Amino acid sequence: MKNIILRMKKLIILLAIFFSRSANAQQSDSLTIAKIYNQSLTNSECYPRLNYLCKNIGPRLSGSLNGEKAVEYVNQLCVEQKLDTNFLQPVTVPHWVRGEKEQAYYKINGKKSAVAICALGGSIATSKKGICAPVIEVHDFDELKALGREKIEGKIVFMNHPMKSSFVHTFDAYGEAAGFRWATAQNAAKYGAVGVVVRSMTLALDNNPHTGAMGYNDTIIKIPACAISTIGAEELSAAIKNNSQVEFYFRQSCEKFPDAQSYNVIGELKGDEKPEEIIVIGGHLDSWELGEGAHDDGAGCVQSIEVLRLFKTLNLKHERTLRAVLFMNEENGLRGGIKYDELAEQNNENHYAAIETDAGGFVPRGFGISDSTIYKYINEKAYLFRNYGWDKIDLGGGGADIGPLKNNCKALIGYVPDSQRYFDYHHTENDIFENVNERELHLGAAAITSLVWLLCNE
Amino acid sequence: MKNIILRMKKLIILLAIFFSRSANAQQSDSLTIAKIYNQSLTNSECYPRLNYLCKNIGPRLSGSLNGEKAVEYVNQLCVEQKLDTNFLQPVTVPHWVRGEKEQAYYKINGKKSAVAICALGGSIATSKKGICAPVIEVHDFDELKALGREKIEGKIVFMNHPMKSSFVHTFDAYGEAAGFRWATAQNAAKYGAVGVVVRSMTLALDNNPHTGAMGYNDTIIKIPACAISTIGAEELSAAIKNNSQVEFYFRQSCEKFPDAQSYNVIGELKGDEKPEEIIVIGGHLDSWELGEGAHDDGAGCVQSIEVLRLFKTLNLKHERTLRAVLFMNEENGLRGGIKYDELAEQNNENHYAAIETDAGGFVPRGFGISDSTIYKYINEKAYLFRNYGWDKIDLGGGGADIGPLKNNCKALIGYVPDSQRYFDYHHTENDIFENVNERELHLGAAAITSLVWLLCNE
Numbered sequence: 059m060k061n062i063i064l065r066m067k068k069l070i071i072l073l074a075i076f077f078s079r080s081a082n083a084q085q086s087d088s089l090t091i092a093k094i095y096n097q098s099l100t101n102s103e104c105y106p107r108l109n110y111l112c113k114n115i116g117p118r119l120s121g122s123l124n125g126e127k128a129v130e131y132v133n134q135l136c137v138e139q140k141l142d143t144n145f146l147q148p149v150t151v152p153h154w155v156r157g158e159k160e161q162a163y164y165k166i167n168g169k170k171s172a173v174a175i176c177a178l179g180g181s182i183a184t185s186k187k188g189i190c191a192p193v194i195e196v197h198d199f200d201e202l203k204a205l206g207r208e209k210i211e212g213k214i215v216f217m218n219h220p221m222k223s224s225f226v227h228t229f230d231a232y233g234e235a236a237g238f239r240w241a242t243a244q245n246a247a248k249y250g251a252v253g254v255v256v257r258s259m260t261l262a263l264d265n266n267p268h269t270g271a272m273g274y275n276d277t278i279i280k281i282p283a284c285a286i287s288t289i290g291a292e293e294l295s296a297a298i299k300n301n302s303q304v305e306f307y308f309r310q311s312c313e314k315f316p317d318a319q320s321y322n323v324i325g326e327l328k329g330d331e332k333p334e335e336i337i338v339i340g341g342h343l344d345s346w347e348l349g350e351g352a353h354d355d356g357a358g359c360v361q362s363i364e365v366l367r368l369f370k371t372l373n374l375k376h377e378r379t380l381r382a383v384l385f386m387n388e389e390n391g392l393r394g395g396i397k398y399d400e401l402a403e404q405n406n407e408n409h410y411a412a413i414e415t416d417a418g419g420f421v422p423r424g425f426g427i428s429d430s431t432i433y434k435y436i437n438e439k440a441y442l443f444r445n446y447g448w449d450k451i452d453l454g455g456g457g458a459d460i461g462p463l464k465n466n467c468k469a470l471i472g473y474v475p476d477s478q479r480y481f482d483y484h485h486t487e488n489d490i491f492e493n494v495n496e497r498e499l500h501l502g503a504a505a506i507t508s509l510v511w512l513l514c515n516e
Numbered sequence: 517m518k519n520i521i522l523r524m525k526k527l528i529i530l531l532a533i534f535f536s537r538s539a540n541a542q543q544s545d546s547l548t549i550a551k552i553y554n555q556s557l558t559n560s561e562c563y564p565r566l567n568y569l570c571k572n573i574g575p576r577l578s579g580s581l582n583g584e585k586a587v588e589y590v591n592q593l594c595v596e597q598k599l600d601t602n603f604l605q606p607v608t609v610p611h612w613v614r615g616e617k618e619q620a621y622y623k624i625n626g627k628k629s630a631v632a633i634c635a636l637g638g639s640i641a642t643s644k645k646g647i648c649a650p651v652i653e654v655h656d657f658d659e660l661k662a663l664g665r666e667k668i669e670g671k672i673v674f675m676n677h678p679m680k681s682s683f684v685h686t687f688d689a690y691g692e693a694a695g696f697r698w699a700t701a702q703n704a705a706k707y708g709a710v711g712v713v714v715r716s717m718t719l720a721l722d723n724n725p726h727t728g729a730m731g732y733n734d735t736i737i738k739i740p741a742c743a744i745s746t747i748g749a750e751e752l753s754a755a756i757k758n759n760s761q762v763e764f765y766f767r768q769s770c771e772k773f774p775d776a777q778s779y780n781v782i783g784e785l786k787g788d789e790k791p792e793e794i795i796v797i798g799g800h801l802d803s804w805e806l807g808e809g810a811h812d813d814g815a816g817c818v819q820s821i822e823v824l825r826l827f828k829t830l831n832l833k834h835e836r837t838l839r840a841v842l843f844m845n846e847e848n849g850l851r852g853g854i855k856y857d858e859l860a861e862q863n864n865e866n867h868y869a870a871i872e873t874d875a876g877g878f879v880p881r882g883f884g885i886s887d888s889t890i891y892k893y894i895n896e897k898a899y900l901f902r903n904y905g906w907d908k909i910d911l912g913g914g915g916a917d918i919g920p921l922k923n924n925c926k927a928l929i930g931y932v933p934d935s936q937r938y939f940d941y942h943h944t945e946n947d948i949f950e951n952v953n954e955r956e957l958h959l960g961a962a963a964i965t966s967l968v969w970l971l972c973n974e
Contacts, residue, residue, distance in 0.1 A: 224557050
């Protein structure tokens with residue numbers, strides 16, 4: 059009997075220790091997260107840094123002078139923050155230049171109506187005078203195929219595939235439609251089209267053409283491709299419905315130059331106990347050149363650096379190594395992400411997690427996590443964030459730049475902010491600093507830092 | 517034994533019926549919610565109606581001609597929708613007019629620096645020439661009291677109490693600070709102040725003064741009160757720190773007229789099975805006159821009517837009666853809400869729930885519910901909304917207009933959209949149609965309609 063009582067006592071003591079440790083851990087988590095949020099909301103560096111990146115540097119497509127200025131600027135930020143290490147990773151990047159402002163109109167019986175267009179990224183130029191040809195409207199590749207060479211040859215193909223507003227999450231609508239931006243030129247060229255004009259990838263009805271990458275197939279002739287604003291697309295579509303003969307004219311002078319030298323920028327805080335295990339927090343430095351790359355992805359860049367600043371400023375413990383990676387060339391080549399993975403493999407690095415923030419500087423909703431163990435661990439902690447306005451943890455996630463790392467990293471993680479306004483700005487002249495809300499940006503940095511806090515001491 | 521087997525069989529059948537009913541209910545809920553969202557996102561009337569309210573009518577303070585135009589417009593919408601009933605409730609409202617654009621500067625050694633101000637709602641005018649007096653800065657009422665008559669008399673009091681950015685939810689920050697807008701004039705007048713200038717209620721640092729209601733105490737002399745932009749407040753505070761003698765000048769010509777006749781607008785769809793049990797969905801028609809009352813509360817008005825339109829268009833079953841109520845005079849008197857409650861009591865009406873949407877046309881986060889039984893019921897259904905981007909159900913909630921109804925209604929419910937940008941626009945010239953995102957507005961209408969669906973057949 060005595061023995062049993064002793065055993066019971068031991069068990070009670072063990073349970074008490076277990077629960078008090080667990081309670082302490084909880085308290086420590088919630089206190090740390092409160093500290094992170096307080097610092098982020100009252101004393102963040104994100105907003106002024108984004109201001110500098112947008113206004114003093116501006117658009118920064120790979121291979122451009124601004125791209126190099128951006129490398130220099132964020133590298134300087136890493137130096138100023140006295141991180142344990144910071145360095146550049148050389149990356150060879152494509153160098154495409156838009157050239158003069160594009161011109162376009164449609165023409166019915168000699169009457170011209172101007173519409174807003176922009177060249178798609180990677181497109182070839184038209185001739186100097188532009189091209190003018192009968193325009194034919196299609197809505198998907200099946201229609202294009204059904205029309206065939208007989209109906210397509212010598213024409214400009216107008217791909218009018220709207221993003222579907224019925225999707226609640228706008229990235230799902232983008233995912234469904236973006237293939238038409240990428241591949242209409244190569245598909246239409248097969249049937250002898252002389253150019254393509256693609257409806258802009260946005261749910262808004264406005265006058266902003268949205269650029270973005272398109273791709274050629276080396277076995278098929280290259281034809282010029284542009285994007286038309288959604289208002290322009292509606293007008294053009296109505297004109298085609300009401301008239302048997304509509305011609306489309308566009309002129310663009312974009313040009314591809316030889317590959318250029320650029321860099322990923324990396325800053326690091328060494329882990330205390332497991333320094334060989336790396337957690338990447340990254341965004342991409344390059345941006346399309348119509349706007350200022352504010353949401354895409356200046357926001358992600360300043361947030362990634364801010365995570366390390368918050369750890370240092372608040373003196374937060376991190377067993378694992380934290381590495382901010384500012385990738386080059388997400389928009390038109392992904393060379394930075396590919397190079398990062400190559401070097402990680404070559405150097406036999408051990409990546410515990412890689413988090414990408416590249417969905418805009420909007421209010422946080424949650425994270426998508428590729429690894430089921432880490433997903434489970436974070437999902438169990440999600441209650442900690444409910445009062446901060448987010449707690450949605452999904453299994454599955456990542457990001458374009460960290461994608462290539464998937465075989466060399468335990469978990470790929472995508473930061474998921476609210477997506478409703480993203481495609482109002484994405485790849486347009488409206489992606490400017492003024493359209494980023496200070497608090498939303500800072501709440502995002504706090505959410506990512508809090509996640510990293512849970513990951514780096516797990 | 518046979519008996520036992522028979523009983524077991526019965527039990528199994530009963531369980532099967534129970535679970536299949538429960539599964540059917542779940543499926544029916546999720547299918548209905550999917551329908552509501554699809555209709556809201558692809559075919560909503562909210563956005564064009566808000567456009568009309570903002571651009572063709574505009575600001576609509578109680579007692580103004582625009583206020584009456586707004587009454588007429590939303591009443592017409594109810595008529596067009598062929599609701600079962602629609603009617604006006606006469607309400608006597610205050611009639612305050614801002615007058616000419618306000619002027620202000622601070623003066624150091626004769627050098628004047630202009631700052632952006634606006635009269636607070638309900639304030640008296642200054643003299644025609646304006647008033648100029650030494651300015652003294654305080655941060656709260658304790659400081660005011662400590663300075664006392666000796667330091668305050670003959671001066672203009674500058675209440676520089678910033679909203680605290682450390683609050684995650686901006687309404688908490690507003691709640692902490694808004695009392696200084698309301699009561700600085702009456703508190704400062706006690707000590708002989710001749711005017712007050714109050715820091716605007718916003719977390720943004722910008723040049724927009726924010727108006728809003730202030731109140732006098734009938735036993736204390738009335739002095740004029742204005743709001744200064746946050747940039748102006750920072751400048752004025754710095755000037756006071758650096759100089760022993762700073763004067764402040766402001767001129768405003770606002771005026772109070774006799775009470776005017778106005779109306780609450782009501783539209784109704786009778787319930788099928790419990791028509792005597794009413795569910796109110798409401799917002800307020802009146803708005804401050806610096807902007808267009810887009811977020812505050814044009815959004816809530818068009819959403820409230822949209823709920824009924826969606827029920828009718830989608831032919832959704834509703835056991836209880838649905839009543840859209842467009843309240844008049846939330847901003848400076850709450851007379852519409854008070855009158856509605858008076859009449860509900862007088863007519864012995866049975867209100868099951870009243871939902872207010874008056875926190876802006878932003879993306880949905882959840883609802884606050886005052887009644888614990890209904891809270892529990894909705895909270896158990898919250899999982900249905902997770903994939904639509906919201907599921908936060910809090911115990912406790914309501915709204916200004918429905919507040920007076922609290923003793924005559926089972927549950928007061930507040931719609932809670934994301935709050936981060938609300939105080940960037942609130943009560944300023946920036947509260948315009950262009951600052952409402954179409955999808956965010958429509959997602960809000962879908963969320964409210966979905967909640968009403970669960971409530972009206974519970």
